[in-house]
Structures are given as structure tokens and as C-alpha cells.
Amino acid sequence: MSASKPNWWKASTCYQIWPASYKDSNGDGIGDIVGIISTIPYLKDLGIETIWLSPMYDSPQKDMGYDISNYQDVYPPYGTLADMDRLIKECHDLDMKLVLDLVINHTSDQHAWFLESRRNKTNQYADWYMWRDPKIIQGERHPPNNWASIFGGSAWEYCRERDQYYLHLFVKEQPDLNWENEETRRGIYESAMKFWLDKGIDGFRVDTANLYSKDTSYPDAPILVPGEPYQPAFKYFTNGPRMHEWLQEQRGILDKYGDVFMVGELPDTKADEVLRYISAKSREYSCVFDFDVVMLGQNKEGGSKKHHTHKHTLPHFKEAIRKVQGLLHGTDAWTTVFLENHDQGRSLSRFATDKAIHRDQAAKMLAVLMCCLTGTLFLYQGQEIGMYNHPEYWGIEDLRDIDSLNAYNDVMHRHKGDPLWLKKAMRGLQLVGRDNGRLPVQWDNSANAGFTSGKPWIRVHDDYEHVNVAAQQADPGSPLNFWKKIIRLRKKYADLMIFGKDFQVWDKFDQDVFTFTKVHPDGHERILVFLNFSDEDQPLHYPTGLESVQKELLVCNFEEPGKYLTPWEARVYLIREGVVNGG
Structure with missing residues (x-):
């Protein structure tokens, strides 16, 4: 079936590469671009059409490259x-697209703009970052307000040269840019966007895509976590x-380069607000990553309290997916399908099971789920x-x-090294810590999983001899070969699976059990999907009127x-007659 594709990116199958952990070509223990190039035929064979790098x-790598010191150069390793x-x-020779990360809420504190900005209050870049005077209480200097950094501690760092604080929503080495300043915005567009678009890239994944505009009265935040400063x-x-306003301005830059794909990272946003960003009419973002699914089980209010994770239920999971799919109902919006990225634990461990007896089956079940959801599909390396x-x-x-x-x-500081508290902290990190998604890709069963001939920058997963690309390429029943099959099926039935x-x-x-249906845009076909999220046999919950129709x-x-x-079984049925109206 042919899909109606007004934009190339809607039906594209995308693959995220985390360069440090993907493929090392020179034995220094760190992945690199030459290593990536060597695997492009592998990605093409998998069915990938767009790479997000x-x-x-x-x-300086204080936050794994999200602290950029020069937008127009490459990290030497x-x-x-x-x-x-x-x-x-x-990529282009194989008819594949390349999308880069766009990190423009903040720079590194080693960026030339910030090094100049911090010198004094009168230089050319003095107003390119978010500077505020200290709050003086009983003769003592304090940050301008009580905002917490997303990574913990104060969101403000004192600078002696200016006798002011600068805002950093993340680590102190990531000062926030001042988007209120038109010169700053022009500098961002030239250095971070046009430079790479002129080189021929096809779009951007936009980091922290809804954080540029702050409340510049900088009020104190209400007390949500008692006892915390x-x-x-x-x-x-x-x-x-x-x-x-600024995204509309930005689109004016992008329009000179054709159909540039812009997929935004959009945490902590209600559905009606998400639609403002992704409406085709507004032309701000092509689509966004809504985080309700991948944030399940985490405490969003408490900053980086990862030891406060809790077990989510399958109904919670279904509702998070329903929210994202529901964004398309009666709108001109588009969305994404993903369960993993560089900031999350692995989907098998978080949403299914990583027990060896069921692991392969569960991996295939999650593949079926993803390929049957409407939106642009994103896989993360190793998934x-x-x-x-x-x-x-x-x-x-x-x-x-x-x-x-x-x-x-x-946790160590608050609880004075108490071993039970530290065990609790490690359990949280094992469930949702970001390093889970940053372990080296397991290419084969040789030393260091074939990732590097040197010493890897981070420990390789202990199970690489059993879970690796080479072994799965040789096994017709492997998750890898199943992914190839299901991606082809998603293309064949694009009108139902991608655009349903x-x-x-x-x-x-x-x-x-998770049971859902989707309808062909023309209404004459439907898919019925059954997914077992348990270690036991389960009955099928047929929707009203669909048990006896031809499937x-x-x-x-x-x-x-x-x-x-x-x-962990998954089934997908095609129904051509007896279709009932969807809800």
C-alpha cells in the first residue's frame, strides 16, 4: 500500500547514534565518526532511513557533549x-538522511561567547547570557532566587568578575543563553544552524526545545520539596x-533550506500546549518527543532524586501512549514513536522484562508495539x-x-554514607540512570563486544557474548531479524501502521494485556493488536464485534x-470487513 507522504520525515524510520558508545575505529576507547560511517550499510539493511547523531x-564533555564550546567544529576524539x-x-549516497542535535538553550562555559561575557558588564557579549545581581540578605550574598537546577543544587552560579550570578538550568558549566537578546538569536542561527544546513544536513533534533523563554521577573518558586533550599x-x-514567537522567527531561517525536519524534545508539557508546537499550520516543530511514556515511574517534582523511582502499571503505560496518539485525533499535528534514548534506561528493563527466558520474545513484542503506532519511528542504538x-x-x-x-x-551526603540508603540510590540508577543507554553497542562476542580494540571509556555490559549484532545476524529468529521484518511490514502497510x-x-x-485498534485513513481497513506484557498465558480481550469477523x-x-x-506474545490482525467505528 502506498502512503500519502507530504513530508519525507513522516514515514521515515530513524536511528539515534550516541557517538561515544557506538563504534570506535582507532582503538582509543571512544566511538567516532569513522566508526559510524563503517556501519551505514548495516543500518541501511536494518531499514533505517534517517540517522539522528x-x-x-x-x-569539554561536562555533560557528554551537551555543553558545546564551538558549534562549528567537532570534538577531536x-x-x-x-x-x-x-x-x-x-548517508545521501545511500538515500539516507542525517539529523544533528541542536543544543541552543545553553552553551559550555568554555564557549568564546561566554568567556567574553563573563569578563565584565560592558563587552560585546555581556548580554548574551542570563545575568542577575545577587540577593543580599543580612549582608550575605545569595542567588537571585530559589530555583533548583534540573541536575540538583542552585540554578545560579556566582561570577566574581561581574559580581553577578548566571543562570544554568543544568550543570554550572552550561550557562543559559539569553534569547531575549536579538543579537544572541542571530548568532545562534548563524553558528549552530545555518553552518550545518549549508553543509547539507537534513534537520535537527532540538534539545530542551521548550526552555528558551523564561519568566524574566525571576520569582521564587513555591515550596514543593520541604526542607530543600x-x-x-x-x-x-x-x-x-x-x-x-522565536520558533516562528527560526522557521524563517529554515524555510530557505526546504523541508527541514525539526523534532523537539518537549518534557513536562500538557497535550493542548504540545499541539501549539506541532500544528502543521504553525510550522514550528515537525513533531516532538513527548516524555510521558519514558518518565513513567520517576518523580518529576523532586529534581534528580532517582532513588524515588516507583513501579508503574500497564494501565499507566497505555494512558501515556494514548495521550501521544490522541494528539493526532482531528488535528493537523504529527508525532513520534519511541521508547528509548540516551537519557533513559533500556525499554526491555523498564517496560517489559530482561529475564533471559523471555527477553527475546519481549524485545519482539515491543517492536510490534512501536511499529503499529502512528508517527515517525525512532530506534536507539542497540535497541x-x-x-x-x-x-x-x-x-x-x-x-x-x-x-x-x-x-x-x-544521597551519600544527606545520609552520611548509610549503606542501605546507598543501596537504594544504586537501585534507582540501575532502573532509570542515563548510563544504561550509554553502554557500548555490542557488535560481536570478541573483547569489549567489538566496540573498541582499546580500553572502553565506560564498562561494557557483561552479557555481550550472548547479546550482540553478529550472533543475531546469524540467527533467523533473533530480535534483530525480527526488527528488519517488522520495519518492512510497517512500510508495506504504511497507511495503517504509520498513518492509521x-x-x-x-x-x-x-x-x-494491551489491546488496541487503528483505522485506515479511508476507513475500509483496521488493525487489531494484542500484546501480552506478562510471564503467563493470557486470554484475548476482543473488542466488541471483532471476535467473529474475518481476520x-x-x-x-x-x-x-x-x-x-x-x-510476551504479540499479534497483529488485519480486518477488511465488519469494521466498527473507532473511538
Whole structure:
């Protein structure tokens, strides 16, 4: 079936590459661009059409490249500008697209703009960042307000040269840019966007895509976490008053380059506000990553308290997916489909099971779920082979993520090294810590999983001899080969799987099975999807009127489907007649 594709990116299958952990070509233990280039045929064979490359810009690496010191150069261990030119060409030669990360809420404190800005209050870049005078209380200097950084501690850092504080919503080495200043915005557009668009890239994944506009009266945040000196202040810097104005301005730059794909990271945003960003008429973002699914089980109000994770239920999971699919109902919007990225734990461990007995089946079940949802599909590196979270017995010395280390050290400090508290902290990091998604890709069963011939910058998962690309390429029944099959099926039935409408959940409160339907845009076909999220056989909950109609089995991750769903089984039926109206 041919899909109506007004924009190339709507039906594209995308793959996120985290460069440090993907493929090392020179044995220094760090992934690089030449390593990426060597795997492009592998990605093409998988069915990938667009690569999203996480930050490869020059950076002191305080936050794994999200602290950029030069937008127009490459972090030397990753390669050179010439390597990037070659990567762009190699992608385009295979009819693939390349999307880069756009990190323009903040820079590194080593960026030339900030080094000049901090010198005094009168230089050319003095107003390019968010500077405020101290608050003096009883003769003591304090930050301008009580806002907490997203990574913990105060969101303000004192600068002696100016006798002022600068705002940093993340680590102190990531000062926030002042978007209120028109000169700053022009500098961003030239350096971070036009430079790379002129080189031929096809779009951007936009980091912190709703944080540029702050409440510039900088009020104190209400007390949400009693006893803490600094409080979550998302209401004062998320979806601010000028966000849409600036995105309209930005689109004026992008329009000169054709159909540029802009997928925004949009945390902590209600559905009606999300629609303002992704309406086709508004032309701000092409689509966004809504985080309700991947934030399940985490406490958003408490900053980086990762030890406060809790078990979510399948009904919570269904509702989060329903919210995202519901954005398309009766609107001109578009959305994304994803369960993993560089900031999350692995989906097998978080939403299914990583027990060896059921792991492959569960990986295939999640593949079916993703490929049957409407929107632009995103896989994260290693997801196609079912990589899962690091073992519980790893220690803090095995982790590298600054957010995780801050969270652990916060517990260490508050509870004076109490071993039970530290065990609780490590359990939280094992579930949702960002390093889970940053372990090296497992290419084969040789030393260091074939990622590097040197010493890897972060520990390789202990199970790489069993879970790796080479072994799965040789196994027709592997998750990798199943992903290839289901991506092809998604393309074949694009009108139903990619562009289908009227998503409806039929077992909203069932704790074990997820049953949903979607309808062809023309209304003459429907898919019926059954997903077993448990270790036991489960009955099928047929939607009203669909049990006895004629059905064609499109895909199943079990050899011979029977009366019941086996553990972690997925089935997709095509219904051409007897279709009932969707809700």
C-alpha cells in the first residue's frame, strides 16, 4: 500500500547514534565518526532511513557533549569536519538522511561567547547570557532566587568578575543563553544552524526545545520539596511567553533550506500546549518527543532524586501512549514513536522484562508495539538487538553520567554514607540512570563486544557474548531479524501502521494485556493488536464485534498462535470487513 507522504520525515524510520558508545575505529576507547560511517550499510539493511547523531561538536564533555564550546567544529576524539562531510555524503549516497542535535538553550562555559561575557558588564557579549545581581540578605550574598537546577543544587552560579550570578538550568558549566537578546538569536542561527544546513544536513533534533523563554521577573518558586533550599521551578522556564514567537522567527531561517525536519524534545508539557508546537499550520516543530511514556515511574517534582523511582502499571503505560496518539485525533499535528534514548534506561528493563527466558520474545513484542503506532519511528542504538540495563551488582565506580553521580552523591551526603540508603540510590540508577543507554553497542562476542580494540571509556555490559549484532545476524529468529521484518511490514502497510487514525485502547485497566485498534485513513481497513506484557498465558480481550469477523494475521512473534497469548506474545490482525467505528 502506498502512503500519502507530504513530508519525507513522516514515514521515515530513524536511528539515534550516541557517538561515544557506538563504534570506535582507532582503538582509543571512544566511538567516532569513522566508526559510524563503517556501519551505514548495516543500518541501511536494518531499514533505517534517517540517522539522528547526538552531539559531536567540540566540547569539554561536562555533560557528554551537551555543553558545546564551538558549534562549528567537532570534538577531536570523534573526528574532524572532513569526517562529518564524508558522513553526510555517505548517508545521501545511500538515500539516507542525517539529523544533528541542536543544543541552543545553553552553551559550555568554555564557549568564546561566554568567556567574553563573563569578563565584565560592558563587552560585546555581556548580554548574551542570563545575568542577575545577587540577593543580599543580612549582608550575605545569595542567588537571585530559589530555583533548583534540573541536575540538583542552585540554578545560579556566582561570577566574581561581574559580581553577578548566571543562570544554568543544568550543570554550572552550561550557562543559559539569553534569547531575549536579538543579537544572541542571530548568532545562534548563524553558528549552530545555518553552518550545518549549508553543509547539507537534513534537520535537527532540538534539545530542551521548550526552555528558551523564561519568566524574566525571576520569582521564587513555591515550596514543593520541604526542607530543600532550592525548589523545582519548571513553571517559570518551561513553555515561556516568547517561545512560539522565536520558533516562528527560526522557521524563517529554515524555510530557505526546504523541508527541514525539526523534532523537539518537549518534557513536562500538557497535550493542548504540545499541539501549539506541532500544528502543521504553525510550522514550528515537525513533531516532538513527548516524555510521558519514558518518565513513567520517576518523580518529576523532586529534581534528580532517582532513588524515588516507583513501579508503574500497564494501565499507566497505555494512558501515556494514548495521550501521544490522541494528539493526532482531528488535528493537523504529527508525532513520534519511541521508547528509548540516551537519557533513559533500556525499554526491555523498564517496560517489559530482561529475564533471559523471555527477553527475546519481549524485545519482539515491543517492536510490534512501536511499529503499529502512528508517527515517525525512532530506534536507539542497540535497541534492535535487545540491549538491556546494566546488572544490579555494578557499583557507582562503573557509572559516568554526571546526573547519576550527582544523584548518588546527594544521597551519600544527606545520609552520611548509610549503606542501605546507598543501596537504594544504586537501585534507582540501575532502573532509570542515563548510563544504561550509554553502554557500548555490542557488535560481536570478541573483547569489549567489538566496540573498541582499546580500553572502553565506560564498562561494557557483561552479557555481550550472548547479546550482540553478529550472533543475531546469524540467527533467523533473533530480535534483530525480527526488527528488519517488522520495519518492512510497517512500510508495506504504511497507511495503517504509520498513518492509521482513531487509536483506541480496548482493555484500559487490564494489568497484563494491551489491546488496541487503528483505522485506515479511508476507513475500509483496521488493525487489531494484542500484546501480552506478562510471564503467563493470557486470554484475548476482543473488542466488541471483532471476535467473529474475518481476520488476516499480519505478524506474530510466536510460531503458532493459539487460543491464548503466550508470555510476551504479540499479534497483529488485519480486518477488511465488519469494521466498527473507532473511538
